[in-house]
Amino acid sequence: MGRLGELEPVPRRSTVELVSDELRSAIMYGSLEPGAQLGEADLAARLGISRGPLREAMQRLVQEGLLVSEPHRGLFVITLDQGDVADIYLARLAIERAACVLIMERNRGEAVVRLTGTLDALVEAARQRDRVAMSDADQRFHQVLVSSSGSPRLERMAQTLLVETRMCLNALQDKYPEPSELVEEHRRLVDAIADGEEERLLRLIEEHMTDSIERLRTT
Known part of the structure; x- marks a missing residue:
């Protein structure tokens, strides 16, 4: 941190970070319901982005445990018992x-x-x-x-x-x-x-x- 009042570079967030936040929020508030399948084409169109950063963002949520990948089926929002x-x-x-x-x-x-x-x-x-x-x-x-x-x-x-x-x-x-x-x-x-x-x-x-x-x- 610089001296009081000194200007410093503003942190810039990547598209992947922003998309990850959007997906996380949608899962948290139930817009993407438990068990829902995530379609790349539909989500990319709704978010106004290409599929590249969307795929990376979805993989982050797989690593976090909020999405699960099912072979030959795709990605799904987790369900909780x-x-x-x-x-x-x-x-x-x-x-x-x-x-x-x-x-x-x-x-x-x-x-x-x-x-x-x-x-x-x-x-x-x-x-x-x-x-x-x-x-x-x-x-x-x-x-x-x-x-x-x-x-x-x-x-x-x-x-x-x-x-x-x-x-x-x-x-x-x-x-x-x-x-x-x-x-x-x-x-x-x-x-x-x-x-x-x-x-x-x-x-x-x-x-x-x-x-x-x-x-x-x-x-």
Whole structure:
């Protein structure tokens, strides 16, 4: 980073990165439904790109586990069963627990400031009882939590898991917590970081994930 006010080159994103984001978002929000087959010609036309970068972007999502390649059939969006739901949240627990430990070792103040901003968005979405906005704010909170750890590898690992989490919630909206309950769960996490109570923070993040597993298992 340069001196304050000094101009620096603006990062440029490749077409493949942009297309990967578009496909990831379409899977996350359900525009590309679980089990849907991806047709190259149709997607290339809809995105206004050639097939080259589209193929590369789709292969990235295969590597991330969001698409699966079936021999002689093509590429399909993954489907998730009850075992996958539990596995997703247990994997998230491992990553977010590690992120919490790093946060407590590093700049807790910065993490609290960043998380408070995302909590405000969750409070507003909950006030309006907007389930989609609540899901967006919930996901953003956990992205910021992992990002605040300062570990780019944890952040990369969390990305796919958060998309898979959103796929679960799209199918199981009736099992989403009540707005006030969801806000309180996240507020307690921020308070534990602000108070410097690592043991309480780790207990809360574990309860947050295991409670989610139980809610979704009842469907």
